[in-house]
Amino acid sequence: MRIAVLGLGEAGGLISADLAAAGADVRGYDPRVEAPPGVLNLKSAAEACTGAGLVLSLNSAADAPDALAEGLPGCAPGTIWADLNTASPAEKLALVDQAAGLRLVDVAMMSPVPGHGLLVPMTASGPDAAAFAEAITPFGAAVDVLDGPVGSAATHKLLRSVFYKGLAAAVLEATAAAHAAGLSDWLRDNITAELIKADAATLERLLTGSKTHAVRRIHEMEAAERLLDDLGVPARVTRASRDWLTDLT
Known part of the structure; x- marks a missing residue:
């Protein structure tokens, strides 16, 4: 499984490192932060997304649309794009229209990432939430799949x-x-x-x-x-x- 992680700050750095340690092929991109050991550091979001079956967007609510626009050219149709940023339900829904051809999943981290890393409890919503959980749980993640649309995880x-x-x-x-x-x-x-x-x-x-x-x-x-x-x-x-x-x- 190749996973792209966009945003390698505190949360993205810890989660990408844990994914790599668990055996995932992790490609990372952040214009300000170098990738942690085990994560291939790439020069653009599109390059990091190339060949990835799962993309984790860990930037910020304000940067999430730009990250999607920059990563989209590198994504194959049907790629799971998991938005893990803390944003309002409306902001999450706005990404759906932007993510043409991708399977966008609303993911909320329910505890601080430091001290948990990839084990941070997550909730996921949207039509492809179960597919997200199926892709990431083999590496140790814990995902509660909600029966609701994109935005439901953010609401919770x-x-x-x-x-x-x-x-x-x-x-x-x-x-x-x-x-x-x-x-x-x-x-x-x-x-x-x-x-x-x-x-x-x-x-x-x-x-x-x-x-x-x-x-x-x-x-x-x-x-x-x-x-x-x-x-x-x-x-x-x-x-x-x-x-x-x-x-x-």
Whole structure:
């Protein structure tokens, strides 16, 4: 199996190296980064794609259309083009029309690549998602094939991002305020304890309790906003929480 990897940054470099170590014939291209050991470094996207049955696009959402346009001349009809970039469903769908003659697959990586490499959990969607999984799983990859169109994998990933990155933002804001108040250790211990004991009932309380107690919690978050203002900490998440609670009343 010859595999082309376009984009050899952190994710592309690790995944291409793992594919090569697992026995794949890997051709790589990146205008700024050299290929890792075991990966043949080529001078253009089209050259890297020549003869490849599978192409992995690991650039960025902004660069994905250009990578496709540059690689397309080297691709044979029916080549599987897997877009692994973090993009909106609409951006993924736009690639379908551009990928004339190719089998475009929407792939989302559901965890950070460092520490996982090729073993990073992936979800794939589109008519050729199963073909993508069949091509890459023999080298050790784990792919969850979704029953949905191109864009479905992106939707799953980004919904998770809203939660997880939003949670991270709330933790960053709260710990910054705690540091300013001289209560860092106390709040870190409190957050850790809450995360450890969280379960399905916790989620239900968050969903139902926010609506039931919205008015009281609006006042609570307004007080929290004033506290953060006094501490000199931007209350971005705090204000957003207040606005969501207001919408629930």
